[in-house]
Amino acid sequence: MENTITDQIKTLLEMQGLDLKINSIEERLKEIPLKIEEKWKKVKEKEEEVSRIKKEIEKTILQRKEKELELETNQETIKKYQLQLYQVKTNKEYASLLHEIEDLKRKNSLLEDEIIELMEKTESGEEVLQREKEELERLKEKVKREEEEGKKEMEKLKKEEDELMEKKKVLAKGVRGDLLNRYEKLIKSRGTALAKVINGVCGGCHLELPPQVVSEVRSGRKVVTCERCSRILYWESNISSETPLNQ
Ligand SMILES: [Zn+2]
Numbered sequence: 001m002e003n004t005i006t007d008q009i010k011t012l013l014e015m016q017g018l019d020l021k022i023n024s025i026e027e028r029l030k031e032i033p034l035k036i037e038e039k040w041k042k043v044k045e046k047e048e049e050v051s052r053i054k055k056e057i058e059k060t061i062l063q064r065k066e067k068e069l070e071l072e073t074n075q076e077t078i079k080k081y082q083l084q085l086y087q088v089k090t091n092k093e094y095a096s097l098l099h100e101i102e103d104l105k106r107k108n109s110l111l112e113d114e115i116i117e118l119m120e121k122t123e124s125g126e127e128v129l130q131r132e133k134e135e136l137e138r139l140k141e142k143v144k145r146e147e148e149e150g151k152k153e154m155e156k157l158k159k160e161e162d163e164l165m166e167k168k169k170v171l172a173k174g175v176r177g178d179l180l181n182r183y184e185k186l187i188k189s190r191g192t193a194l195a196k197v198i199n200g201v202c203g204g205c206h207l208e209l210p211p212q213v214v215s216e217v218r219s220g221r222k223v224v225t226c227e228r229c230s231r232i233l234y235w236e237s238n239i240s241s242e243t244p245l246n247q
Pocket of ligand 1: 205
């Protein structure tokens with residue numbers, strides 16, 4: 001014997017409850033990997049920042065070495081000029097050499113300042129680098145943990161989903177084929193397939209229903225759908241009472 005329309009609607013309502021849960025599980029299953037991906041992106045950004053700082057430090061070291069070399073060369077030249085001072089024949093030559101030496105000494109003094117500045121820059125860069133590296137490690141560990149937790153949650157959710165699907169399959173056996181098809185289509189397109197009639201209005205789309213339609217729903221003898229949203233309409237007290245009105 002086939003179940004009454006009211007019984008089938010009751011079953012469909014139960015199925016709808018399961019489908020809502022299944023849908024929220026599906027949402028979460030999509031959301032988790034995206035969130036984890038987002039977090040790994042942050043790790044990658046941090047890695048790029050660390051390598052940028054490293055390059056910056058390498059650059060200051062290189063600049064310092066160049067300046068040190070220049071300083072050394074200048075010092076060699078100064079020494080050479082100082083020796084030449086004893087060999088020059090004219091006052092003019094002497095003055096000119098002396099001028100060269102002074103010029104180089106001035107340059108070297110500037111170079112020394114620049115070298116110190118670069119050393120300080122390297123030092124503070126190293127400090128920042130160390131901090132950023134530690135932060136990166138912490139972040140990596142955190143994301144790894146979160147990824148593992150996410151995977152565990154997904155496994156749990158999939159299991160839960162399977163159980164709900166299984167329950168739904170059992171329930172579906174008590175529903176007429178055409179009604180089941182209509183239900184599935186509505187769930188896919190609208191999220192819910194059934195709508196309660198509340199004060200003569202479709203609970204799904206709020207369309208005011210003609211009194212004839214309302215009384216048909218109330219009678220519980222046939223499947224009545226909303227003209228606008230196509231949802232299957234039901235009367236609350238038919239569903240909740242132990243003895244439906246049509247019996
Ligand atoms: Zn409607």
